[in-house]
Amino acid sequence: MTDALSPAAGIPKAKPARRDIGIKRRYAAERRFRAYGIAALSFGIIFLLILIWSVVSKGYTAFQQTMITVPVEFSEQVIDPQNERATDPQKLMTANYPILARNAVAKVLGVAENDRAGLRAVNQMISDGVRTQLRDMVVANPSLIGTTQTVSLLAAGDLDSAFKGQIDLSVPETNRKVSDRQVGWMNQLAESGALAKHFNTGIFVNGASSRPEAAGVGVALIGSFYMMLIVLVLSLPIGVAASIYLEEFAPKNRFTDLIEVNINNLAAVPSIVYGLLGLAVFVNFAGLPRSASLVGGLVLTLMTLPTIIIATRAALKAVPPSIRAAALGLGASKMQTIFHHVLPLAMPGILTGTIIGLAHALGETAPLLLIGMVAFVANYPTTPLDPSTALPVQIYMWANEAERAFVERTSGAIIILLLFLIVMNVGAILLRRRFERRW
Amino acid sequence: MNILKLSAAALVASVAFAGAAAARDQVQVAGSSTVLPYAKIVAETFAETFPNFKAPVVESGGTGGGLKAFCSGVGEGTIDVANASRPINKSELEACKAAGVTDIQEIRIGYDGIVFAADSSNGDMKIEPKDLYKALAAEVVVDGKLVANPYKNWSEINPTLPKGPIAAYIPGSKHGTREVFEEKIMSEGCKEAGAADVIKGLVSDAKQAAAKCIAVRKDGVSVDIDGDYTETLARIAANKTGVGVFGLAFYENNMDKLKVATVKDIVPSTETISSGQYPVSRPLFFYVKKAHLGVIPGLKEYVEFFVSDDMVGPEGPLAEYGLVAAPDDQREQVRKDFEAGKTM
Numbered sequence: 001m002t003d004a005l006s007p008a009a010g011i012p013k014a015k016p017a018r019r020d021i022g023i024k025r026r027y028a029a030e031r032r033f034r035a036y037g038i039a040a041l042s043f044g045i046i047f048l049l050i051l052i053w054s055v056v057s058k059g060y061t062a063f064q065q066t067m068i069t070v071p072v073e074f075s076e077q078v079i080d081p082q083n084e085r086a087t088d089p090q091k092l093m094t095a096n097y098p099i100l101a102r103n104a105v106a107k108v109l110g111v112a113e114n115d116r117a118g119l120r121a122v123n124q125m126i127s128d129g130v131r132t133q134l135r136d137m138v139v140a141n142p143s144l145i146g147t148t149q150t151v152s153l154l155a156a157g158d159l160d161s162a163f164k165g166q167i168d169l170s171v172p173e174t175n176r177k178v179s180d181r182q183v184g185w186m187n188q189l190a191e192s193g194a195l196a197k198h199f200n201t202g203i204f205v206n207g208a209s210s211r212p213e214a215a216g217v218g219v220a221l222i223g224s225f226y227m228m229l230i231v232l233v234l235s236l237p238i239g240v241a242a243s244i245y246l247e248e249f250a251p252k253n254r255f256t257d258l259i260e261v262n263i264n265n266l267a268a269v270p271s272i273v274y275g276l277l278g279l280a281v282f283v284n285f286a287g288l289p290r291s292a293s294l295v296g297g298l299v300l301t302l303m304t305l306p307t308i309i310i311a312t313r314a315a316l317k318a319v320p321p322s323i324r325a326a327a328l329g330l331g332a333s334k335m336q337t338i339f340h341h342v343l344p345l346a347m348p349g350i351l352t353g354t355i356i357g358l359a360h361a362l363g364e365t366a367p368l369l370l371i372g373m374v375a376f377v378a379n380y381p382t383t384p385l386d387p388s389t390a391l392p393v394q395i396y397m398w399a400n401e402a403e404r405a406f407v408e409r410t411s412g413a414i415i416i417l418l419l420f421l422i423v424m425n426v427g428a429i430l431l432r433r434r435f436e437r438r439w
Numbered sequence: 440m441n442i443l444k445l446s447a448a449a450l451v452a453s454v455a456f457a458g459a460a461a462a463r464d465q466v467q468v469a470g471s472s473t474v475l476p477y478a479k480i481v482a483e484t485f486a487e488t489f490p491n492f493k494a495p496v497v498e499s500g501g502t503g504g505g506l507k508a509f510c511s512g513v514g515e516g517t518i519d520v521a522n523a524s525r526p527i528n529k530s531e532l533e534a535c536k537a538a539g540v541t542d543i544q545e546i547r548i549g550y551d552g553i554v555f556a557a558d559s560s561n562g563d564m565k566i567e568p569k570d571l572y573k574a575l576a577a578e579v580v581v582d583g584k585l586v587a588n589p590y591k592n593w594s595e596i597n598p599t600l601p602k603g604p605i606a607a608y609i610p611g612s613k614h615g616t617r618e619v620f621e622e623k624i625m626s627e628g629c630k631e632a633g634a635a636d637v638i639k640g641l642v643s644d645a646k647q648a649a650a651k652c653i654a655v656r657k658d659g660v661s662v663d664i665d666g667d668y669t670e671t672l673a674r675i676a677a678n679k680t681g682v683g684v685f686g687l688a689f690y691e692n693n694m695d696k697l698k699v700a701t702v703k704d705i706v707p708s709t710e711t712i713s714s715g716q717y718p719v720s721r722p723l724f725f726y727v728k729k730a731h732l733g734v735i736p737g738l739k740e741y742v743e744f745f746v747s748d749d750m751v752g753p754e755g756p757l758a759e760y761g762l763v764a765a766p767d768d769q770r771e772q773v774r775k776d777f778e779a780g781k782t783m
Contacts, residue, residue: 093490128756132487168695171559175694210479287516290467291496369500372469372508372518376479378486378494379465387465387496397499400667402476402692 055418059411065200065213066155066163068126068189072104073148074138085142092142097134101126101153108194109185121182127154129214152198157212157405159186163195166404177404203412207378208394212405215398217413219377223293223388224362224420230297230384231304231361236354238301239308240343246309247316248338267306274303275367283371290372291387299371300361307360311353315346348435355428359421365392391417463515466495466741470505470522471615472667473551473686474723477757478522481745484756485737488744492737495520502615509726510535519731519738523724524551524615532783542729542782546742547773548751550763552687552712553619553719556697558679561601564700568718570597572628574605575661577654580634585641588656593680603680609655610684611665619721620684621653627718629653672696687712688761712763713753720763729782746774 076083079095102123111118130153137151138144158177161167163186173180189195206216250256278299282288288295319342327337368374374393381388389397395417398410468478478497486494498505502523509521510531527535527545535543555566573596578585593600610616629635629652642648655661664671664683671683672693682700687707690697699707702718711717725745732739744750751757753764764770 094488171695175559177692177694208479210476210483283516284511289463290516290518291498372467372496372498374498374500375469376475376482376497376499378483387467400472400499400669402668402689404692 055411055414059408059413059415061164061166062203062408062412062415063200064164064197065202066160066195067152067198068105068155068195069150069152070104070108070194071148072100072134072151072153074100074134074144074146075103076146078103079138079145085145092139093135095135095138097131097138098123098126098128100134101130101151104151105153105189108192109188118181121179122185125156125159125182125185127156127211127213129154129209129211154202154213155195157403160213161404161408162186163190163197164408166408203409204416207380208376208389208397209378210376212401212403212409215406215409217391217394217416219380220389220391220394220413221416222381223296223373223377224391226293226381226384226388227297227300227390228358228362230294231300231358232354234298234301235304235308235357239305239354240312240350242305243309243312243316244338244343247313248334248342263306263309267310270366271303271364272366272369274299275370277302278367279370289385289387291375291377291389292385293373293381293388293390294384295371296368296373296388296390297384299367300364303364303367304357304361307357308350308354311357312346312350315349315353316342318349319345345437348432351431351435352428355424355431359424362390362420362424363392363417365390365396368393391420464736465493466520466735466738467498467518468495468520468522468725469498469500469508469518470520470725471502471524471723472499473524473615474522474548474725475499476688476760477548477723477762478725480756480760481741481750484750485741485744489737489740492740495737495741497522501613503613506531506726507534509728510538510540512538513540513728513730515735517728519728519735520742521726523726524721525618526722526724527726527783540728540730544727544729544742544777544781545783546725546727546746546777547765547769548723548725548745548762549757549765550712550720551723551761552707552709552717552763553616553623553721554685554687554690554707555682555700555702556675556685556690557601557682557700558675559696559698560679561698563599564601564682564698565599565704566597566700566702567631568624568628568702569631570600570628571607571624572632572634574600575607575609575655576625576629576634576652577656578651580632580637583637585634585637588658588660593682601680601682605660606678606681607661608664608671608674608681608683609661611663613665615721616684616686619719623719625653625655686761687763691761709758709761709763713766722765723762727777729780742777743774746770746777 078099079097080091085091102119105126106113106119106122109122111122113119133154134151137149155163158167159182162169162178162183167176167178169176169178169183178186186195202214203216204221205218206214207219209215246256246259278295282295282298283290323341323345324337327341328334332340365374368390372387373389374396375387375389376397377387377389379386391413395410395413398406398413468482475497478495482495482497486492498518500508502525505518505521506523506527508518511517527543532543535541555564555571557564573579574590574593576588579588579590580586581589590596591604593605594602609620626649629638635648635652638648638651642651662674664674668685668689671685672689675681675683676696685697687709690699690707701707705711705717707717707719712720727738727742748770749755751762751764751770755764758764765773
């Protein structure tokens with residue numbers, strides 16, 4: 001600066017010195033920052049793609065199930081040899097249905113009736129689930145006895161895996177669960193069109209099963225639905241009421257500060273802690289049943305409440321004070337101001353927070369472990385008091401299974417869970433778009 | 440808002456239902472993850488065979504967790520059956536007694552083999568307990584002195600083991616399998632390798648000496664797996680020179696990916712385990728609350744169905760999955776004891 005004001009000032013300026021404001025450097029800095037941003041974003045996208053790819057590439061086959069379509073003879077000889085079904089209704093329930101299926105497939109393959117090893121090998125190719133499949137057909141329509149019907153029978157899990165190429169058939173025969181003879185039969189049936197992949201509705205509607213081919217997420221879906229309903233119905237009104245009071249009515253003092261710190265703290269508490277609390281309070285003290293989705297819903301409500309309270313308070317804070325001032329100025333009571341003006345404007349934020357809280361609760365397993373919901377449940381729950389399980393729990397249970405066919409089903413269940421999460425999050429975005437107001 | 444009111448009403452109704460529907464109409468089971476697949480098969484077949492009963496609910500959570508829930512009291516809010524991959528221990532029995540769970544029936548369902556396997560790319564492996572002891576113990580005897588485990592490669596111990604650095608994936612301490620591993624491999628190997636005598640000379644207290652024998656090295660060579668066998672399988676697939684501990688049933692379902700080791704020259708199979716030749720096996724149990732029999736619908740039938748030869752027999756579905764059936768007279772004894780109401 002002193003140089004600029006030197007005596008040389010008297011001399012007329014030749015050329016105005018170019019002001020060096022570092023424009024190049026600043027542009028370069030901006031370009032660099034953009035590159036960092038794009039790099040960070042692509043890093044995230046790459047990992048997302050890897051995750052989706054690994055799940056989808058392993059799991060898409062779970063939505064197809066190998067079936068063997070053969071004419072099954074509902075032989076009276078096997079089902080009811082003494083013709084007692086009119087007097088003894090149990091007869092139809094306990095008949096040896098798997099034999100029917102085995103004989104039907106053996107007939108198509110041309111396995112002799114005295115080839116016991118062959119018949120056993122055929123039996124291993126068919127799921128044990130055919131017992132209930134054929135039984136339900138006969139019980140629903142006893143006139144089927146004595147006729148021959150074309151039935152699509154569930155293939156056993158190992159055959160299903162082999163047909164989908166998930167079992168390495170190049171290793172020695174003793175080192176795998178399907179024998180060379182069964183592989184030959186599989187190819188023979190596939191060529192004739194009897195053995196084919198069909199859409200697997202079972203994975204959506206069946207309950208848990210120890211047989212992979214008959215296992216599904218049906219019970220888990222119902223359980224998750226009940227829990228989400230309970231969480232929504234309980235945590236939304238409680239959370240909104242608590243935050244309106246804290247934000248609009250409560251005096252600002254040390255005590256409310258303490259409450260605020262505690263709420264923020266609770267939002268960060270590991271979810272297993274809520275499970276311990278649920279076990280002690282709801283199951284042991286209140287005597288509610290174990291493994292029930294009601295208890296699961298209550299535990300998840302406790303877990304979701306802080307999230308909803310924090311989101312709701314932020315949404316209420318974001319409503320400009322001018323709205324409140326105008327309403328009060330026109331003579332509205334405080335209550336009218338809040339319920340007629342502030343709350344509707346804060347609604348999109350509240351709903352987004354709620355849906356994110358719900359999506360979080362939908363993916364929780366840890367708090368459910370202690371209240372007995374990480375369980376094998378085969379029967380559909382009719383009320384929230386019946387034992388049930390949840391979607392992420394089903395994924396966890398399947399991931400621990402030994403059978404190869406459960407590997408694809410685990411990924412299949414993850415795909416189903418991801419679809420639900422996507423639907424919920426898209427819903428949150430749509431709600432925000434629809435109701436959002438900008439000032 | 441209408442939907443909200445409707446669902447609120449539905450919830451209130453269902454909570455009001457709670458009082459009315461208190462009576463439990465299905466059996467509740469919890470416990471060992473080793474017994475879990477067998478219990479699931481029985482529960483499923485039970486519901487199919489007895490359409491008038493609901494399928495039992497089977498929780499996992501480990502032997503310890505199951506017995507803890509089992510011993511928390513008597514009544515509909517508590518579980519009826521605890522699955523266990525080891526016998527109930529003294530402190531658990533005392534906890535049970537303190538909570539009023541006095542009449543417990545112990546039921547032995549069969550045996551489970553524990554196998555050692557590596558990735559299928561390895562050659563045939565022959566393991567002796569002393570090999571695993573030398574590879575995995577925290578301290579081994581070299582030249583008559585107890586020193587921190589110096590072995591780095593399997594080849595320093597046994598040429599049939601995978602070529603490369605030692606890596607082992609053994610069950611974590613919450614698994615019942617760990618106890619069997621410690622007793623049948625580490626403790627046994629300690630004696631075979633002659634380390635037990637050296638340790639006895641150094642430590643006078645028998646308990647401490649035994650603990651020194653089964654102490655596993657902590658330098659990252661041996662990894663405790665607290666998850667299930669699927670995790671061990673994934674570790675083996677990632678590390679071709681690693682040896683993992685599996686249940687026989689799990690191994691049989693994944694034979695194309697694993698190479699099993701013989702122990703004392705015996706190949707693990709249902710035959711060698713039931714005959715007692717294969718050394719690393721253990722009995723599996725479940726425990727029933729006698730007070731719940733006749734109160735919880737289907738409990739008695741479930742237990743009877745479980746111990747029938749249709750389930751636990753050598754031709755039954757459990758044996759098909761990998762359970763090693765107990766000898767005929769033992770199964771008959773178990774059934775007799777249950778009928779007679781024998782308690783612990």
